[in-house]
Amino acid sequence: xxxxxxxxxxxKGLTKSFGGREVVHDLSMQVKRGSIYGFLGPNGSGxxxxxxxxxxxxxxxxxxxxxxxxxxxxxxxxxxxxxxxMTQRFSLYQDLSVRENLEFVARLYGLxxxxxxxxxxxxxxxxxxxxxxxxxxxSGGWKQRLALGACTLPNPQLLLLDEPxxxxxxxxRRDFWNEIHALAADGLTVLVSTHYMDEAERxxxxxxxxxxHLLARGxxxxxxxxxxxxxxxxxxxxxxxxxxxxxxxxxxxxxxxxTSLHVSGRDVAALEASIAPWRDKSGLHWQKSAPSLExxxxxxxxxxxxxxx
Amino acid sequence: MSTIxxxxxxxxxxxxxxxxxxxxxxxxxxxxxxxxxxxSFAMIVAIPVMQLLLFGYAINTTPHxxxxxxxxxxxxxxxxxxxKALENTxxxxxxxxxxxxxxxxxxxxxxxxxxxxxxxxxxxxxxxxGDKPALLVAADATDPVAASxxxxxxxxxxxxxxxxxxxxxxxxxLPFEIRAHARYNPAAESRLNIVPGLVGTILTMTxxxxxxxxxxxxxxxxxxxxxxxxxxxxxxVMIGKIVPYILVGFIQAxxxxxxxxxxxxxxxxxxxxxxxxxxxxxxxxxxxxxxxxSTIAQxxxxxxxxxxxxxxxxxxxxxxxxxxxxxxxxxxxxxxxLPLTHYIRIVRAIMLKGATMPNLRFDTLALAALMLVAMTxxxxxxxxxxx
Numbered sequence: 101x102x103x104x105x106x107x108x109x110x111x112k113g114l115t116k117s118f119g120g121r122e123v124v125h126d127l128s129m130q131v132k133r134g135s136i137y138g139f140l141g142p143n144g145s146g147x148x149x150x151x152x153x154x155x156x157x158x159x160x161x162x163x164x165x166x167x168x169x170x171x172x173x174x175x176x177x178x179x180x181x182x183x184x185x186m187t188q189r190f191s192l193y194q195d196l197s198v199r200e201n202l203e204f205v206a207r208l209y210g211l212x213x214x215x216x217x218x219x220x221x222x223x224x225x226x227x228x229x230x231x232x233x234x235x236x237x238x239s240g241g242w243k244q245r246l247a248l249g250a251c252t253l254p255n256p257q258l259l260l261l262d263e264p265x266x267x268x269x270x271x272x273r274r275d276f277w278n279e280i281h282a283l284a285a286d287g288l289t290v291l292v293s294t295h296y297m298d299e300a301e302r303x304x305x306x307x308x309x310x311x312x313h314l315l316a317r318g319x320x321x322x323x324x325x326x327x328x329x330x331x332x333x334x335x336x337x338x339x340x341x342x343x344x345x346x347x348x349x350x351x352x353x354x355x356x357x358x359t360s361l362h363v364s365g366r367d368v369a370a371l372e373a374s375i376a377p378w379r380d381k382s383g384l385h386w387q388k389s390a391p392s393l394e395x396x397x398x399x400x401x402x403x404x405x406x407x408x409x
Numbered sequence: 410m411s412t413i414x415x416x417x418x419x420x421x422x423x424x425x426x427x428x429x430x431x432x433x434x435x436x437x438x439x440x441x442x443x444x445x446x447x448x449s450f451a452m453i454v455a456i457p458v459m460q461l462l463l464f465g466y467a468i469n470t471t472p473h474x475x476x477x478x479x480x481x482x483x484x485x486x487x488x489x490x491x492x493k494a495l496e497n498t499x500x501x502x503x504x505x506x507x508x509x510x511x512x513x514x515x516x517x518x519x520x521x522x523x524x525x526x527x528x529x530x531x532x533x534x535x536x537x538x539g540d541k542p543a544l545l546v547a548a549d550a551t552d553p554v555a556a557s558x559x560x561x562x563x564x565x566x567x568x569x570x571x572x573x574x575x576x577x578x579x580x581x582x583l584p585f586e587i588r589a590h591a592r593y594n595p596a597a598e599s600r601l602n603i604v605p606g607l608v609g610t611i612l613t614m615t616x617x618x619x620x621x622x623x624x625x626x627x628x629x630x631x632x633x634x635x636x637x638x639x640x641x642x643x644x645x646v647m648i649g650k651i652v653p654y655i656l657v658g659f660i661q662a663x664x665x666x667x668x669x670x671x672x673x674x675x676x677x678x679x680x681x682x683x684x685x686x687x688x689x690x691x692x693x694x695x696x697x698x699x700x701x702x703s704t705i706a707q708x709x710x711x712x713x714x715x716x717x718x719x720x721x722x723x724x725x726x727x728x729x730x731x732x733x734x735x736x737x738x739x740x741x742x743x744x745x746x747l748p749l750t751h752y753i754r755i756v757r758a759i760m761l762k763g764a765t766m767p768n769l770r771f772d773t774l775a776l777a778a779l780m781l782v783a784m785t786x787x788x789x790x791x792x793x794x795x796x
Contacts, residue, residue, distance in 0.1 A: 152795060155638050156638075156794070157634065157637055157638055157794050157795045158794055158795055158796055159794060159796055177640060180638060180639060180640045181640045183638070185635065185638040186635075187631065187634045187635050187638075189631040189634075190631070191631050191632050191634055191635035192632070192635070193438065193442065193630075193632055194630070195441075195442050195445045195446070196438065196441055196442065196445075200438070200441055203434075203437075204434055204437070204438050205639065207430055207431065207433065207434030207437075208431050208434050208435075208639045208640060208641050209639065209640060210427050210430055210431070210640075214434075221413065224413045225413055234445075245413075248413065249413050252413055279413060283413075
């Protein structure tokens with residue numbers, strides 16, 4: 101607990117293997133209390149495994165740390181009472197009604213007035229009048245809102261949200277993020293995994309994890325700056341250009357973005373030398389630009405694939 | 410300010426009744442889910458009723474109007490009277506009349522008839538002379554159940570009929586001999602045996618499957634992950650999942666016993682309360698075993714397969730199908746490890762013999778021991794983590 105009052109999650113050297121395959125490798129991270137921490141990375145990168153270790157659902161092979169000041173290896177029961185975990189898959193009971201699901205959660209956490217707590221939450225969720233509807237019959241956005249309501253019901257200090265917005269429409273996604281920001285403003289710590297770049301940019305801090313390795317972390321600006329990636333945006337007659345540029349020395353990544361092409365590389369000199377022949381070509385417009393978070397991640401992902409696969 | 414956040418400071422978690430509160434939460438949830446699952450709910454009633462009627466009638470009904478051939482080697486009044494008397498029993502239905510032994514044999518062999526009645530040449534004259542000739546009733550022995558009740562009734566009915574028809578005033582001695590192989594009448598005896606046994610067999614089948622699916626279903630539906638992330642212990646989960654089905658099992662037992670008493674006329678000589686208490690113990694033991702399978706199986710299909718692996722020996726080695734004392738020693742040892750064996754002894758003893766608790770101490774203790782072993786395995790096998 102020493103000095104851990106403003107740190108919600110503090111873990112070092114977490115490693116976890118399944119059947120000889122290392123899913124999480126030597127992962128260390130710190131999450132400040134009251135912050136929204138984004139957890140990014142491709143599918144199968146170890147995000148879900150890490151979240152499960154944090155809430156005591158998995159035991160790490162090695163590593164140590166605390167969650168809300170409690171030892172993740174020894175105090176998982178205490179952690180469970182103070183953490184709300186929203187799984188990737190909708191994990192409320194589809195054949196129970198909205199009210200019955202919330203009452204079940206309230207009773208398991210020992211809330212003094214389970215019925216009252218469920219009733220209040222239904223009102224706050226905006227589900228009044230639909231409390232007897234089966235959870236399985238709700239739309240994707242409402243399911244996700246109900247799941248968030250269920251895990252905030254016992255008033256946790258930390259929320260672990262595993263890809264909460266997968267398959268949810270943009271409007272519901274935006275409402276959801278507004279909710280998360282409001283919860284964080286109330287002092288909750290939120291760790292949220294996602295694929296979406298726009299969501300990453302809504303986090304206070306992010307960590308990028310691929311193939312079990314944590315590759316970058318910090319604020320969005322820090323992660324972009326640390327990548328030291330030079331990016332040119334090309335517009336105009338692009339046909340065939342991507343194929344010609346790919347693989348040239350210094351060109352680490354060529355990615356189309358709508359009507360433009362992003363050409364990036366870590367070695368600025370080599371990149372500029374390689375693209376020189378096309379710079380003055382008529383019909384092409386080149387502009388040096390700051391890399392987007394997506395550029396950085398795609399580049400990180402490409403690099404990590406070379407390193408770890 | 411978040412709209413959905415629970416307001417106020419972190420609510421103090423009251424630990425004093427936490428165990429019961431969480432077990433209750435689990436039970437209430439299971440009850441609601443059971444109620445919503447209309448098919449399962451219908452099965453609670455349909456399985457025992459259907460099984461009991463099928464088993465009960467298939468085994469106990471005395472078959473009537475069985476196809477019969479007559480080998481008529483003499484066309485006399487007495488022969489006709491005997492045949493008429495046989496047909497009057499309603500067991501036999503004469504569909505073939507042949508005069509050749511080969512035709513007679515072929516009819517039996519081909520299965521076109523289940524019985525053949527042979528009236529020998531010179532039958533009437535031999536009877537009149539007092540030679541006591543033999544009247545052969547050949548039965549297709551491949552279906553002993555069908556044959557035996559008809560055969561068993563032969564002697565008396567034919568004798569009565571003939572005395573009444575032809576020998577008014579004559580001495581009541583059977584003027585001829587009826588030769589038949591099977592001579593027992595199983596109807597009354599086996600019905601009494603089968604219904605109490607069925608109480609246990611049906612309960613074993615339904616209880617095992619109900620709980621065998623309970624944990625694997627949560628894993629397959631993805632709800633186990635969030636259940637494990639909440640503060641509930643393996644014992645609380647087990648209690649929550651077993652208790653609702655004790656009530657279900659109790660309803661089934663009640664149905665079966667009532668049908669047995671009112672439809673099949675099986676008596677309950679012993680104490681009903683004792684029967685109810687020991688039935689509850691047996692139900693709980695089976696639920697615990699099913700629940701144990703559920704903690705071992707990877708998916709619902711495996712859980713069902715495990716249940717059947719357990720169910721088959723239960724039927725065969727418990728004394729339900731074959732007399733327990735007649736089994737080889739190893740089979741008896743296996744049988745002693747099955748709850749059904751002990752329950753069948755208990756339920757037969759209470760219903761048919763009016764046994765009381767002192768008679769049943771061993772089997773009761775055995776049931777309790779089997780239940781505790783299963784529960785211990787289940788609680789230790791229950792995975793608190795997803796590792």
